[in-house]
Amino acid sequence: MSAYATVADMTQAFGEDELISVTTPAGVEYTAIDEGKVTTAIAVASDEIDSYLRRRYAMPLASVSPKLLQVCCVLARWVLWTKTATAPSDAMRADRKDAIAWLGGINAGSVTLDGAVALNVGNDFSRIATRPPCVGFGL
Numbered sequence: 001m002s003a004y005a006t007v008a009d010m011t012q013a014f015g016e017d018e019l020i021s022v023t024t025p026a027g028v029e030y031t032a033i034d035e036g037k038v039t040t041a042i043a044v045a046s047d048e049i050d051s052y053l054r055r056r057y058a059m060p061l062a063s064v065s066p067k068l069l070q071v072c073c074v075l076a077r078w079v080l081w082t083k084t085a086t087a088p089s090d091a092m093r094a095d096r097k098d099a100i101a102w103l104g105g106i107n108a109g110s111v112t113l114d115g116a117v118a119l120n121v122g123n124d125f126s127r128i129a130t131r132p133p134c135v136g137f138g139l
Contacts, residue, residue: 002060003046004072007038013073022080037080045075052103058117065113071099 011019016033023034049072050059061068078096081088088096105111112118 003039003042004049004064004068005042005045005076007033007035007042009069010038010042010073010076013070014077019080022077022084026085037083038076041076041079042072044079045072048075049103052107053113053116055107056109056119057113058119061113061116063115065115067102068113071102074099 007019011033019033019038020030023037024030049068053059053061064072074092074095078088078092081092102111106113
C-alpha cells in the first residue's frame with residue numbers, strides 16, 4: 001500500500017494551525033505538527049481508499065489524481081479529529097460523507113479514475129480459463 005497524500009498535502013489543505021492543534025495532546029503547548037500522527041492518519045485513510053479501489057483497479061495505482069489526493073486528506077483529517085476530545089465539525093462530517101460516496105461510486109463502477117489500470121470486472125467475462133488442447137490420449 002502506498003499513501004495517497006503527505007503531511008505537506010495535509011498542511012496545504014487544512015493549515016498548519018489546525019494540524020498543530022489536532023495533533024497536540026491536551027495541556028501541552030502548541031508548538032509543531034506531530035508528523036507521526038498525521039502520517040498514521042494518512043496511512044489509515046489510504047488503506048480505506050484501497051478497500052474501495054481494489055475491486056476495480058490494479059493496485060498500486062500508477063499516479064494519484066487531484067480528487068484522490070483530496071479524498072485522502074479529508075479521510076485523514078477525520079481520523080485525526082476522531083482521536084481527540086473535540087468532536088469533528090458538521091462540515092468535516094459532510095466532507096467525509098461526500099468522500100465515501102465518491103469512493104462508493106468507484107466501487108460500483110459509476111465513477112472511474114483516469115489513467116488507472118482497470119481490472120476486467122464485467123458480468124460477461126468468463127472466470128474459467130481456456131484449457132490447452134489435449135494431445136496423446138487417442139482422441
